[in-house]
Amino acid sequence: MPELPEVETVRRGLESRLVGRTIVAVAATGRRTVRRHDDPDDLARLVTGRNVARIDRHGKYLFLVLADATMIVVHLRMSGQLLVAGDRAEPLRPHTHVVFDLDDGHQLRFVDPRTFGEVFAVAPGTARGDIAGLALLGPDALEIDRRSLVAALRRRRVGVKTLLMDQRIVAGVGNIYSDEILHRARLRFDRRGVDLSAAAAGRVHHSMVEVLVEAVEHRGSSLADEQYVDVDGRPGTFQSLHRVHARAGQPCGACGRPVERARTGGRSTYFCRRCQR
DNA sequence: AAGCACACCTGCTAGC
DNA sequence: TGCTAGCAGGTGTGCT
Numbered sequence: 001m002p003e004l005p006e007v008e009t010v011r012r013g014l015e016s017r018l019v020g021r022t023i024v025a026v027a028a029t030g031r032r033t034v035r036r037h038d039d040p041d042d043l044a045r046l047v048t049g050r051n052v053a054r055i056d057r058h059g060k061y062l063f064l065v066l067a068d069a070t071m072i073v074v075h076l077r078m079s080g081q082l083l084v085a086g087d088r089a090e091p092l093r094p095h096t097h098v099v100f101d102l103d104d105g106h107q108l109r110f111v112d113p114r115t116f117g118e119v120f121a122v123a124p125g126t127a128r129g130d131i132a133g134l135a136l137l138g139p140d141a142l143e144i145d146r147r148s149l150v151a152a153l154r155r156r157r158v159g160v161k162t163l164l165m166d167q168r169i170v171a172g173v174g175n176i177y178s179d180e181i182l183h184r185a186r187l188r189f190d191r192r193g194v195d196l197s198a199a200a201a202g203r204v205h206h207s208m209v210e211v212l213v214e215a216v217e218h219r220g221s222s223l224a225d226e227q228y229v230d231v232d233g234r235p236g237t238f239q240s241l242h243r244v245h246a247r248a249g250q251p252c253g254a255c256g257r258p259v260e261r262a263r264t265g266g267r268s269t270y271f272c273r274r275c276q277r
Numbered sequence: 278a279a280g281c282a283c284a285c286c287t288g289c290t291a292g293c
Numbered sequence: 294t295g296c297t298a299g300c301a302g303g304t305g306t307g308c309t
Contacts, residue, residue: 003303078303158279175301176302177302225302265282266300285304
């Protein structure tokens with residue numbers, strides 16, 4: 001589901017509902033979700049009784065930082081959702097794998113049908129760079145400076161879409177937003193990084209920031225299946241402003257020519273042959 | 278070394 | 294109506 005704008009929307013929701021609360025109990029029933037812990041009870045042991053100090057995000061990762069610097073790390077992958085339930089009597093949805101009870105009677109619930117997502121806790125003193133999978137993460141897409149991104153793009157021979165989605169180069173961009181970014185930058189997905197002019201690579205950075213900021217303002221994108229919702233279960237609205245993504249055959253948001261769909265690496269790419277070259 | 282295919286899962290939809 | 298193939302927001306591995 002989620003790319004930077006969706007994860008940031010979830011982060012803001014968690015910030016307003018969780019900061020200052022104490023975790024009073026944890027039920028980690030989804031073994032695959034907590035697979036980083038040899039014993040699923042380790043998650044509860046690390047976090048129970050602790051106060052939530054702040055919520056951070058880097059790329060598509062969320063960090064619930066507790067008062068003693070214990071961290072709960074969450075990645076939603078394709079189908080994960082974090083939902084805040086106001087009443088613990090509210091029935092659990094299918095595929096609810098982890099439930100945190102809070103001292104105000106609310107619950108934080110991790111729901112994930114495809115079970116690609118992860119929830120785990122690390123002890124105080126663990127640096128993010130020490131966590132497998134996080135060590136190689138590049139700068140967050142809303143933090144990276146233009147020169148670094150331009151240099152990284154122009155160094156590689158693969159298509160610019162693959163580069164934007166490579167979390168080691170820049171963290172937070174996935175399949176939806178790479179399509180929207182490249183449309184605004186007027187570049188085809190398969191233009192090789194090494195072939196980009198400095199100006200064209202600069203447009204990628206500019207478009208990336210523009211698209212992501214707008215998408216955050218619209219609380220992310222929810223496609224037809226509404227697999228992405230925020231912590232209150234509300235879908236985002238940025239999908240109505242997509243110019244190409246998931247719009248095959250419909251008019252390009254800029255020129256009106258029908259949007260085309262291509263397949264690369266088993267995934268769909270949407271683009272406008274006239275606007276993007 | 279870089280680039281690619283594939284595996285990991287479940288659910289939904291389009292087409293027969 | 295019911296079956297099947299194809300597709301879905303991501304990433305880690307292992308092969309060439």
